[in-house]
Amino acid sequence: MYVLNLLCPQDRVEIVGESLEALDALSVSVEDADAQTPAEQALFGEPGFTPERQAWQRSTISALFAEQAQAENAAKLLVVQDFFEGCQVAALQEVPDLDWVSLTQSQFAPVEITPEFWIVPSWHEVPGQARVVIELDPGMAFGTGTHPTTRMCLRWLARQAGQDSLQGRTVLDYGCGSGILAIAAAKFGAERIDAVDIDEAAIAATVANAEKNQVALRSGLPDIAAAHYDVVLANILANPLQVLAPLLCQHVAAGGHLVLAGILERQAELLQKAYAPWLQLEVTDSEDGWILMTARKPATA
Numbered sequence: 001m002y003v004l005n006l007l008c009p010q011d012r013v014e015i016v017g018e019s020l021e022a023l024d025a026l027s028v029s030v031e032d033a034d035a036q037t038p039a040e041q042a043l044f045g046e047p048g049f050t051p052e053r054q055a056w057q058r059s060t061i062s063a064l065f066a067e068q069a070q071a072e073n074a075a076k077l078l079v080v081q082d083f084f085e086g087c088q089v090a091a092l093q094e095v096p097d098l099d100w101v102s103l104t105q106s107q108f109a110p111v112e113i114t115p116e117f118w119i120v121p122s123w124h125e126v127p128g129q130a131r132v133v134i135e136l137d138p139g140m141a142f143g144t145g146t147h148p149t150t151r152m153c154l155r156w157l158a159r160q161a162g163q164d165s166l167q168g169r170t171v172l173d174y175g176c177g178s179g180i181l182a183i184a185a186a187k188f189g190a191e192r193i194d195a196v197d198i199d200e201a202a203i204a205a206t207v208a209n210a211e212k213n214q215v216a217l218r219s220g221l222p223d224i225a226a227a228h229y230d231v232v233l234a235n236i237l238a239n240p241l242q243v244l245a246p247l248l249c250q251h252v253a254a255g256g257h258l259v260l261a262g263i264l265e266r267q268a269e270l271l272q273k274a275y276a277p278w279l280q281l282e283v284t285d286s287e288d289g290w291i292l293m294t295a296r297k298p299a300t301a
C-alpha cells in the first residue's frame, strides 16, 4: 500500500479529496495539519454535535493507493490543476499492509451498562455474565452506548426493570438516534414502543437495529407519537429540551415517568424552570459533567 500526503488550505479540501477518489484512491482521510502545534485552532460545538465551522485552516489529506504508480500518477495529475494552487504534495510513502477492517473493529469493544446488561458490536463475543444484550454496530446515528448521556438513560431503564416496572409499559423514545433506548426498553419487557426522530437516517438505523435485535417497535417522525406513554425518554440537548418541554410533558401518562438527558450539570436549574409548569425535575444520575433529570407525573393528573 502507498500513502500520498497533501497539504491543502480549507477551501481546497473538498475538491482535492473528490479528485483523489476519482483517481482510484482506496480511501481518503483528512486531518488538521496544525494539530498539536501553536497554530492549532479549536472547532467549538456542543458534545455529540458538529461545530458550525467543520474545517481546519490547513488540512493534511492522506490518500491510500494499492500501487505506487497510481499514487505517483495522482500526484502528477493534481499538481497541474488550477484548483491545486496553494496545495502541496508533502510525501509519498509505502505503508505496511494492515487488516483495516479488524483495526477499525478493534476500536469498538462491548460496553458494560450494568454487570448483566451489555451493548455488544456484532463482531464481538457476548461477555459471559451478560443476561440482557443489545447487538449494535457503530453507524450513522448517535447512540452506541459509549456516551455518558446514553449510558445514564440505559442505567435508568435497567434500574426500573430491576423493580419489575417496565413489564408491559408503553415507551416513547424522543430523539431515538440508533434506537438504542427503545431497543433496551423492549428487551426489558416494555410494549408498544415508539421511537421518533427528526433525522431520516436515525429512523432507518432504528428500524434496522430493532430488526437485528428482534424487538418490535415503531419508528418514524415525531408526528407518529401517540397521546400518552408510561415512560418518555429524551436524550437530546438542553436547548431543544427546553423548547420541547410542554410537548414532552403532555406525552407522559398519569403516574408515568419523564427521563431527560443531554444536559450539562450547570444547566440543571434552567431545565427545572422550563419544566416547572408541568413536572418537578430532579437530578437522579450524573457522569462526566452530564446529568440525568427525571420526574414522575402524579397518578391522578
Ligand SMILES: C[S@@+](CC[C@H](N)C(=O)[O-])C[C@H]1O[C@@H](n2cnc3c(N)ncnc32)[C@H](O)[C@@H]1O
Pocket: 048, 141, 142, 143, 144, 145, 149, 150, 153, 173, 174, 175, 176, 177, 178, 179, 180, 181, 196, 197, 198, 199, 202, 222, 235, 236, 240, 262
Ligand atoms: C444525542 S442523540 C440521542 C440518541 C439516542 N436516543 C441515545 O440516547 O443515544 C439525539 C437525537 O435527537 C434527535 N433530535 C434532535 N432534535 C430533535 C427534535 N426536536 N425532535 C426529535 N428528535 C430530535 C437527533 O436527530 C438525534 O438523533
